[in-house]
Amino acid sequence: MSRSFDVVVIGAGPGGYVAAIRAAQLGLKVAIVEREHLGGICLNWGCIPTKALLRSAEVYHLMHRAKDFGLKADAIGYDLDAVVKRSRGVAKQLNSGVGHLLKKNKVETIMGEAAIPAKGKVAVKTDKGSEELAAKAIIVATGARARELPGLEADGDLVWTYKHALVPPRMPKKLLVIGSGAIGIEFASFFNTLGADTTVVEVMDRILPVEDAEISAFAKKVFEKQGMKILEKATVKKLDRAKGKVTAHVERAGKTETMEFDTVISAVGIVGNTEGLGLEALGVKIDRTHVVTDEYCRTGVEGIYAIGDIAGAPWLAHKASHEGVMVAELIAGRHVHPIKPGSIAGCTYCHPQVASVGMTEAKAKEAGHSVKVGRFPFIGNGKAIALGEPEGLVKTVFDAKTGELLGAHMIGAEVTELIQGYVVGRALETTEEDLMHTVFPHPTLSEMMHESVLDAYGRAIHF
Structure with a gap:
């Protein structure tokens, strides 16, 4: 016999766990299903650990400027393994914190893989077997993953995604970053500060293309002053991999040139995690890997909501969390206001x-x-x-x-x-x-x- 809940949340990232907690606060019986990490990508492999890395780079940068402040710092250096260890420790601490918050608010936490076989039903595969949950409302908060382009696929050795870059097997000497959105620029800033010869390739006509043009131009000037090479209106057509090196074929102004690197980070966007959930069979519309919703995160199928990265731009943790609260309150019968994307701030933690x-x-x-x-x-x-x-x-x-x-x-x-x-x-x-x-x-x-x-x-x- 299946267990019954008022709300079942699929995905325990910044959208999902916040939705679960708020729904529980409102007196609803809630379960949350997570297949990998409490806190999701943001806490474990995104927002938080990258900020820890960038803080280390910021301190390292300031140490080199000690003389400017009337201070002395000799034999300045860094231990990359220790920098990464601190970053992972910060993520682990917060991961444990999410588990504590869910338990405190009496949310049933189930670690496993979820699917929606029918309206009001969530099937979960766990290490112990399978079970089916009954739910009056289902919130899909399964997030997204790094987009991989043909020929530019990550291998964890020469070509990295953000996950590889967070636990780097080595310090890059000559680094290529493909994409200059927030993720690409943050990693470019981190590794460039630690001494990597860094090149950023952006297909659009300017870096940080979603920002105001004046800010983008200012950023480019500062980054180049820091030693970065910025290639705009450029496309990496393919990567030739050999032992210890990658040859990138970069097309600009109709001409293709080759450049050699020892490491490549691909940061060319994200893809929604919609596979295996059974959404389309239920009538949920998916457009370019993202669930289509109205302003209240309703999918058009009664009782099924989608929040966070899977529900489309802006792909920001704070947007996901706010949507989680809104949907929980909507399910509980509260009066809610739809989120206005134009009033959500975007932040990039480069230097x-x-x-x-x-x-x-x-x-x-x-x-x-x-x-x-x-x-x-x-x-x-x-x-x-x-x-x-x-x-x-x-x-x-x-x-x-x-x-x-x-x-x-x-x-x-x-x-x-x-x-x-x-x-x-x-x-x-x-x-x-x-x-x-x-x-x-x-x-x-x-x-x-x-x-x-x-x-x-x-x-x-x-x-």
Whole structure:
């Protein structure tokens, strides 16, 4: 006889485990099925361990700048195995924390492979055998995996995905990174800081292509100053593998050239984990490996919801978690508000950091807005100079008629923390007047946010 639940969640990543906990908090009987790691890719093989690696690289970078701060640091070096060990330890600690939270909230955790044979049914294969769960509602939160292009497949030796790059078998000497989205640029930044001769190839006309063009251009300039080689409007057509080396055939402007590397990281997007679930047989629509949903994450098949990466862009952990809460509350009969993708911040933890929310200047104009744009450079901010981080820019985009904050875009130290101020502003439908009248503490990096707003209206004080 099958066990019955109000909600069964498939996948315990940042969308799934949050959905399960919130549903349990609302008094529902909940089970969660996970085939590999509690916390999902983000916690175990993505957001968290990469930040731990990047923190090590940041400290290493600062050690080399000790003299700038009146300090002495001799014989500076690193132990890659120890750097990776710390990163894995951070992930393990948080993985255990998720298990504790699920248990605390009385969520039944089942480690196994799930499928949906019929509406209201979840079949689970575990090490101990198989069982079927009955569920009034099913939340699919199975996430995504790295996309692999023909001829560029990872082998774990010469060609890596993000998983291989998180536990590198060696330190690359000459590294090629294919793709300059957040994942590609973060690994390029990490290995370049530790001394790898790094080349980034991007098929679009600029790196970090989802960011504002001005931010992308700023980032390219800084990365090249750090020693990276950036190839835009370029495509890696194939990789020839030999012992200890890879020859990449790179096409640019109609010409193909060959380049030799000892390591390649492929970061060319993701593919939704839809296989083996039985979704299409139930009538769930899948478009290019992602489940099609409405604004409330409903699939169109009664009782089946999809959240997080499997439900499409933006592919961000915080978006998945928020969707998880929304769906849990919807199932519990609460009144909910759909998530607005344009109000979700994107953060890239390279050096310098990049963060943004809302429309780029170009997108705002395409949408028919007459805009006012403000900018403020880090070099004009006392705290940035005191920190020794004078390279950066804060850019704000407003609707010229209404004063609505359409978008904000930043590059520089700690901008992944600063961006939330503008996210809150957009959520509260803040206008330029509200932001101008807000008192920002001094000395802080956040003062640049104020100055950028003032600059949009010709009122900047320190620039």
